Amino acid sequence: MNHDPHCVDVNVTASVGECENVTVDPILTNAGPRIVRVPVTLAEIKVRSNLVADIHFPDPVLEIKDIKKRVKVVQCRLLLPGVPAGTDPFSAAVYPDLRLFLKGFVRKNIQYATPCPHSSEYCVSSEIRSLTVDVPFECVTTITAAEFISRPQLPFNNSRSEFDFFRAQELGHGYPEKDQLLSSDLSQFHQVSTQYYNQIPYCELLSSSIIEWDEATDRVPLPNHKPFEEGTFRTLKEKMFLEFTLKVLQNQQVNVTAL
Structure with a gap:
């Protein structure tokens, strides 16, 4: 008797067959006014910040080959004041401007060449390696009353x-x-x-742009009379201008008319 635990062999072929489909009628609500809870866009803002960092390499760096960057936002919190129950939670009379707290990192994957020990005075052999670092940033920006597309619903006080x-x-x-x-x-x-269980605003990252300036601060020539113009370094001074676009949203109840 065959006791093969893999009773189904799915690795038979690499081809994928075509599946047929037919349309179906969706189930709709009756026509008329309805109240739905949907994400409402409060604001879309472009945030700018400046970053300075020293990056230390584990190996001597002959030259930087490439740098890939990715913005990671780990905190995006719109600070909302509470209002007494029974008042208008969308009023901007008391708090027209609100603060948005931001925190995150710029992930950098740096590909660099490090010289091999058997280089000669005429040529330099090197290996390609990479270093991944997170450059942190943290800031607070103000969203003015004019920048709000829709006012946030302020939380009711307990x-x-x-x-x-x-x-x-x-x-x-x-x-x-x-x-x-x-x-x-x-x-x-x-x-x-x-107690009131209010809806908290949240963010989505739409786009980002980075302008950077990197330069070595401890570059020294190669030893043993290697090519005179070549050298290595281990520390990189980095200056970055960071710009990214955020969408601030909140789940709210909205009146709609079903057709």
Whole structure:
């Protein structure tokens, strides 16, 4: 009896057959006004920042061959103030401008040539290696009232209210029998609390652009009379102008009309 645990062999062929499809009628709601919750674009902004960093290589670098860059945003938080329940959460009268906190990295993959030990004075043999580093950035930018495409829905404040009940108590020894202590009961505690679970804004990264200037700060000539114009370094001073475009969104309820 064959006890092969792989009862289905899927590695038979590399070709993919064509599948047929037919259209179906989607299930739609009845026509008329509806309220839907959808991501609403609050603002689209272009953020600019300047970065300076020293990059240290584990090997002597003969020259930089290529640098690939990728922007990574790890925090994008629109700071919203709370408003009392029952007020207009879209009002811009009290807080027309809001702050957006940003934090992230520029991932850089640097491909470089490092010389081999058997180079001669006429030629330099080298190996291609790479170094991947994250250059961090952190900043706060202001989104003015005029920059908002749609106003964010401000969060409602939670509330807590205490209440007591009247209680008449005997005063005890040393007081007239007809006198009583009129107050609330300290042995009891009563409270009404309300929590609101508001929708928090979030971001999407649309595009990025980087202008950089990299130069060595510790370049030295090659030893043993190698080609006089060649040299190596281990430290790179980097200056970057970073620009990226963000979309700020929030899930909100919107009136729509179904056709």
